[in-house]
Amino acid sequence: MMAATSLQDERPARRTEADLALSVRGLRKLFVTARSQIVEALSDISFEVRQGEVVALLGPSGCGKSTLLRILAGLDTYDGGMIDWSLGEELNNAKRLRAATVFQQDSTLPWMNIANNLKVGMSGLRLSRAEQDERIRKYISIVGLSQFVEGFPHELSGGMRQRVSIARALATEPVLLLMDEPLSALDAQTRVVMQQELLRMWQRTASTVVYVTHDIAEALTLADRVIVMTCRPGRIKEICDVPFGRNRDVLDVRRRADFGALEVDLWKMIAEEVGDRLQ
Numbered sequence: 001m002m003a004a005t006s007l008q009d010e011r012p013a014r015r016t017e018a019d020l021a022l023s024v025r026g027l028r029k030l031f032v033t034a035r036s037q038i039v040e041a042l043s044d045i046s047f048e049v050r051q052g053e054v055v056a057l058l059g060p061s062g063c064g065k066s067t068l069l070r071i072l073a074g075l076d077t078y079d080g081g082m083i084d085w086s087l088g089e090e091l092n093n094a095k096r097l098r099a100a101t102v103f104q105q106d107s108t109l110p111w112m113n114i115a116n117n118l119k120v121g122m123s124g125l126r127l128s129r130a131e132q133d134e135r136i137r138k139y140i141s142i143v144g145l146s147q148f149v150e151g152f153p154h155e156l157s158g159g160m161r162q163r164v165s166i167a168r169a170l171a172t173e174p175v176l177l178l179m180d181e182p183l184s185a186l187d188a189q190t191r192v193v194m195q196q197e198l199l200r201m202w203q204r205t206a207s208t209v210v211y212v213t214h215d216i217a218e219a220l221t222l223a224d225r226v227i228v229m230t231c232r233p234g235r236i237k238e239i240c241d242v243p244f245g246r247n248r249d250v251l252d253v254r255r256r257a258d259f260g261a262l263e264v265d266l267w268k269m270i271a272e273e274v275g276d277r278l279q
């Protein structure tokens with residue numbers, strides 16, 4: 001059992017159905033390979049995401065984390081089960097949440113300067129020019145790139161380009177922020193700085209976030225709950241509460257004894273899946 005279960009007093013209070021942002025029920029996803037083989041990527045996936053909650057999807061390589069995120073983003077279909085978008089609005093004839101996605105790979109547009117990269121993300125939002133400019137200023141400043149706003153992606157490092165991608169998603173002020181290993185290409189120092197920035201931003205914007213990572217410490221640092229997935233076909237192995245509250249500091253949480261205990265528990269779960277002998 002997880003160490004978190006002994007820390008009931010620090011957990012966020014259980015909320016009612018009215019607080020749900022979305023719930024996924026019995027989701028199944030099949031792929032057909034080039035050799036006509038059927039691959040079951042996801043099987044019987046059920047979980048809920050509450051408003052303002054940060055949920056991390058953690059699991060071994062190939063367990064279907066990105067597939068699940070792509071389905072939530074509306075970029076892929078599914079073959080069974082359902083998604084109930086509690087807070088959804090009508091978008092393209094379907095009830096969905098207004099979401100923005102940040103991927104692992106660089107997705108900046110090289111022919112546009114940084115300001116225009118952010119504008120592209122906001123293009124469907126019918127914002128006035130002044131509102132767009134204000135959001136560009138705000139979110140580029142949040143990711144620490146104010147002096148590069150007129151520059152072009154090729155003038156930035158890989159990590160800086162990734163920060164542009166994050167700013168572009170944030171500038172749309174989405175109801176649901178979907179992030180697929182957004183910090184994995186960054187160097188270790190920038191990564192910690194960005195984790196702190198994400199915590200700060202989410203606290204300010206009360207964002208609802210689904211965050212894919214294979215990094216256990218990152219999941220514990222950022223999330224309110226960690227959903228651990230099994231090897232393929234990806235199922236839910238365990239859902240763990242992270243008892244650190246939203247108002248947390250990247251370095252302070254790592255000093256906590258229960259951080260270490262949770263990290264070990266999660267390691268064991270992942271090791272069980274990949275057949276490692278660490279356990």
Ligand SMILES: Nc1ncnc2c1ncn2[C@@H]1O[C@H](COP(=O)(O)OP(=O)(O)OP(=O)(O)O)[C@@H](O)[C@H]1O
Pocket residue numbers: 031032033039041059060061062063064065066067068214232
């Ligand atoms: N287009 C596709 N056709 C066939 N199989 C696919 C396709 N896309 C994904 N898969 C398979 O589905 C499974 C889940 O892939 P997915 O990329 O979602 O895993 P992941 O957990 O995000 O992995 P990683 O952590 O390595 O990025 C994998 O076994 C993969 O081989």
